[in-house]
Amino acid sequence: MSGGLYTQLLDLACGAFLLAAVIVLWRRELAAIVRVFALQGIALAAIAVLLGAHEGRWDLVGVGIGIGLLRAGVLPYLMRRALAALAADRAHSEEVRETRPLVNVAASLLTAALLTLLAYAVARPLTQLNPTSATRALPVGLAVVLIGFFVLVTRRRALAQVVGFLLLDNGITATAFLATSGVPLIVELGVSFDVLLAVLVLQILTTRMREAFGTTDIDDLRELHD
Amino acid sequence: MSAVGYAAVAGQLVVVGAGAPLLTGWMRQVRARLEGRAGAGVLQPWRDLRKLLRKEPITPVGTGPAFRAAPALLVATTTVAAALVPLLSTDTAVSGHADLIVVVALIALGTLALALAGLDTGTAFGGMGASREMTVAALVEPTLLLSVFALSIPAGTTNIPAIVDGAVHEPARLASPAGLLATAALAVAVLAETGRIPVDNPSTHLELTMIHEAMVLEYAGPDLALVELGAQMRLTLLLGLLSSLFVPWGIATTASWAALVVALVLFAAKLVLLGAVLAAAEVFWAKVRLFRVPELLAGSFLLALLAVTASYFLNGTS
Numbered sequence: 226m227s228g229g230l231y232t233q234l235l236d237l238a239c240g241a242f243l244l245a246a247v248i249v250l251w252r253r254e255l256a257a258i259v260r261v262f263a264l265q266g267i268a269l270a271a272i273a274v275l276l277g278a279h280e281g282r283w284d285l286v287g288v289g290i291g292i293g294l295l296r297a298g299v300l301p302y303l304m305r306r307a308l309a310a311l312a313a314d315r316a317h318s319e320e321v322r323e324t325r326p327l328v329n330v331a332a333s334l335l336t337a338a339l340l341t342l343l344a345y346a347v348a349r350p351l352t353q354l355n356p357t358s359a360t361r362a363l364p365v366g367l368a369v370v371l372i373g374f375f376v377l378v379t380r381r382r383a384l385a386q387v388v389g390f391l392l393l394d395n396g397i398t399a400t401a402f403l404a405t406s407g408v409p410l411i412v413e414l415g416v417s418f419d420v421l422l423a424v425l426v427l428q429i430l431t432t433r434m435r436e437a438f439g440t441t442d443i444d445d446l447r448e449l450h451d
Numbered sequence: 452m453s454a455v456g457y458a459a460v461a462g463q464l465v466v467v468g469a470g471a472p473l474l475t476g477w478m479r480q481v482r483a484r485l486e487g488r489a490g491a492g493v494l495q496p497w498r499d500l501r502k503l504l505r506k507e508p509i510t511p512v513g514t515g516p517a518f519r520a521a522p523a524l525l526v527a528t529t530t531v532a533a534a535l536v537p538l539l540s541t542d543t544a545v546s547g548h549a550d551l552i553v554v555v556a557l558i559a560l561g562t563l564a565l566a567l568a569g570l571d572t573g574t575a576f577g578g579m580g581a582s583r584e585m586t587v588a589a590l591v592e593p594t595l596l597l598s599v600f601a602l603s604i605p606a607g608t609t610n611i612p613a614i615v616d617g618a619v620h621e622p623a624r625l626a627s628p629a630g631l632l633a634t635a636a637l638a639v640a641v642l643a644e645t646g647r648i649p650v651d652n653p654s655t656h657l658e659l660t661m662i663h664e665a666m667v668l669e670y671a672g673p674d675l676a677l678v679e680l681g682a683q684m685r686l687t688l689l690l691g692l693l694s695s696l697f698v699p700w701g702i703a704t705t706a707s708w709a710a711l712v713v714a715l716v717l718f719a720a721k722l723v724l725l726g727a728v729l730a731a732a733e734v735f736w737a738k739v740r741l742f743r744v745p746e747l748l749a750g751s752f753l754l755a756l757l758a759v760t761a762s763y764f765l766n767g768t769s
Contacts, residue, residue, distance in 0.1 A: 233627065240628030240761055247757070251750050331749040338756045345764055352764075361764060 231279050232358040238275060239362040242268040242399060243341070246372045246392055250333050253323045255384050259304045262388050266296030269395055273402050276359060280406060288413050292398065295417050300391060300424055307384060307428045311435060327379045337372050344368035351404070363403045369396030383431045383441040387424060394420050455706040459540035462715060467533040467691070470719070471683035472496035474690075474726050479654075481730040496683065503676035511669050514571050521568035522670065522677035528561040529684040538691045539714045540703035541612035541619075551599050551609040555592060558644070558689075561681065562588050569666030576658065580665025583741070587643055587650065587662065590748035594640040594755045601633040601758035602696060611695075618699045625697060629762030632754050634697045639751035641693055643744075645686040648733040650744055653682075660741060687722065690729075694721040 245265035249258050270293025277285030312321050326333065344367035352360050373396050376389030398416070401408050408416075435441050476493040483490030510519060535549040535557075562584065569581035603609045605624050606617040618624055625634075643650040646663040656664055667678045695702060701717030703710035739747055 233623075236628050236761070240632065240757075243757060244632070247750075247753060251746070329746075331745040334746070334749040334753045338753045341757065341760060345760055364760075364764060 231275065235272065235275050235279075235358055235362060238268050238271040239365040239399075239403075241265075242272065242395075243365045243368055246369045246396075247334070247337055249376060249388060249392060250337050250372065251330065253330070255308055255321050255323065255382060256305070258323075258385060258388050259301050259308065262304075262391060263297045263301040265392070265395055266298075266300070267293060269293075269296060269399055272399060276402055276406055282406075284410055285406075288410055291417065292413070295421065296391075296395065299421065303424055303428055304384060304387065307431055310432060311384070311441065323380055323382050323385050326381060326385075333375065333379060336375060340371040340375060341368040344371055359403050359406065363400065366396050366398075366400030366403055369393075369399060372396075381442050381444055383427070383434060383443060386443065387427050387431070390427075391420070391424070453706045455708060455711060456540070456542060456544040456546075458708075459543040459703065459706075459711055460534050460545060462711065463533055463536075463538045463543075464530060466538065466715070466718065467684055467687050468530070468680075470722070471680065471687040472500060474687050474722055475683045477723060478726045478730040481727050482734055485731060485734045496679070500676045500680060503679070504673050506672035508672045508674060510674070511572060513573060514669070517564075517567040518571040518669070519674075521564040522674045522681065524564040525561040525681035526677050526684065528557045528564070529681055529688055532557040533684065533688050533691075535611070536688065536692050537612040537615050537695055537702060538688075538718055540706075540711060541616045542704060542706050543612070546612040547610070549611045551596065551603060551611055551614075554611060554692075555595050555599075558595070558685070559588065559592050561685065562644075565663075565666050565678070572669040574669065576661075576665040576668050580662055580668075583662045584666060587744065587748065590745060590752055591640050591643045594636055594748065594752045595644070597752070597755035597759050598633040598637040598640065599696065601629045601755065601762045604629075604759070604762045611692075615695050615699045615702060616704050618696070619702065619704055627762065629758045630697070632758035632761060634693075636751045636755035636758060637693055637696070639747065640755075641689040642729075643748055643751075645689055646682070647686075647729065648736050649739045649747065652738050660738065690722055690725050691718065694718070694725060 242265055245261050245268060248261045249265075252258050252261065270289045273289030273292055274286050277283065277287075277289055308321060328336065341364075345364040348364040348367050352363055354360070370393055373389050373392030373394075376392055377386055378389075380386055380389060394416075398413075431441055434446070438446070473493055473496070476491075476496045479495070480490040480493055532554050534545055535554055537543070537546065537549065540546075566581040566584045566588075569577035569584070571577070599611070599614070600609070602614050602618070602624070605621075606614045608614065624630060639649075642648075646653055651662040651664075652660065653663065655661060656668075658665075663682065667675065670678050698721060701714055701721075703714040
C-alpha cells in the first residue's frame, strides 16, 4: 500500500471514528445511537486493519477483524436485544429515547467541540515525539475517550450510559493502536472479553432495574432501600 | 488589470442580480411539479418584483431610518459580496480584496440591517423575528467562517479566489475528511442563513414559526421588492459560494474570454442543479421545531470545527 493512500484512508477512518462519537451525542433515539456505535466499531476495525496492513503485521489485522466482529456485531446485537425488551412491554415510548439529558443537546455538542480541542492540545507533545500519520491521529482517540466520559455523566438512560462506557473503551483501544501500533494479541483478547462481560452484566442489570423500578432512568436510583 | 477581469466582475453582478429571481422561480417550479401542481413558471418572481416596484412607497407611522435603510443596505451588501466571491473567475479586478472575513462580514451586515428594521417597526412579530434571526445568525456566522477556514488551511490564505484556485489545481484537498466535513457544515449553514426549510419556511406566514418573514411583514411596495430581491440574491450568492468552494471545476483561473464563457455556462448549470436538488429535498423534509434549530446549528458548528482541527492536525502542517 502506498504511503499517500494509506495516510488518506487512515485519516478517513479516524474522521469517521470521531464523527460517530459526535453523532451519539447528537441523536436522541437509543436505536439510532446503537446503530452509530456499530458504525464506530467498523471504523475502529478499519484503523487496526490499516495499521496492520501498513506494517505487514498480520496478527494486527486479525486483531482488527476480531474487534470489528465484537464491536460492530456482538455488542450492538446485545444492546439491541436489551432495547427490544424495553420497547416491547411498555406502551409509551419514553424508555427508548434519551428525552431529557442532564445537559441539553446543543450545549453537549459545543462541549464536544471543546473536548476535541482539549484532546488536541494535550496530545501535542506526544505527537511531536514521533510525527507519523498514525501518531498525528492520536488526538482523535483521546477526544473519543473524553466524549465517552461526557456521555457517561450526562445521559440518564441506562442504555445510553452503556454506550458511553463503550465509547470510552473504543477511544482507549484506538489510542493504544495509534500510539503503539497495536497492543499484543493476548492483551487485546483480555480487554475484549472484559468489555463483553461488562456489557452482558450491564444488560442484565438494566433488565432487573426496569423490573424493579419500571424505568431505566438512573436518576431514580439515588436513595438506598433495604 | 485586463478588460477580462472587469468583464468577469460585471458578469458575476449580472448573473447574481438577474439570475437570483430566476433561480427562486426555478426552485418553486421544481417543487410545484414534485407536489403535483402546475406551478407559476420560472419568471414569476420577476413579475412579482415588477408589480411591487410600480406600487406607491409606504412606510408605517413611527418607523425610523433603520427601517428605511435596511432594504437598500441588504441589496448593497449582497451586491458587493457577489462582486468579491469568485463565482465565474478567480482572476478578477477585485480578487485581491476578496477576503473570507470581508465576505462573511458583508453577509452578516445585511442580516443585521434586516433585524434592526424588524425591531424598528415596534410590532410584536418584528421583534420576535429579529430575535430569532439573531439567535440563528449567532451560530451560523461562525460556522460559515470555520468551514471555509478548514479549506483555507491547506491553501495558506483566507483569500477566497486563492482557495478556489488551489482547489482547482489540487482536487485531493476536497476529498479529505476535512473537505467532506466542511461541505456538510457549510451546506447546513447556507440553508439556515438563507432561511430554507429545515430552519425556516420561506413560503409560509404562520405566526409561530416564521423567522425571516416576521421581520419583513411591515414592508410594502418598492421596499418589499428590494427585500425580496436581496433575499433571493443571498440565496444565489451562498449557493454559488458553496459550488465555488466544493465543486470548483470550470471556474476561469486565467484571464481569457473563452474560459469566462465556459465558466458562465457551467456556473448556471451548477446552480440549476443545486437549486433542483434543494427544492426536491425540501419536498421530503419537514421544518425543524424552532427549539431544535440551535441543536442543528450547533451540530453544524461542531462539524466545521472538526473540519478545521482535522485539516490542521491530520495533514501534518503543525
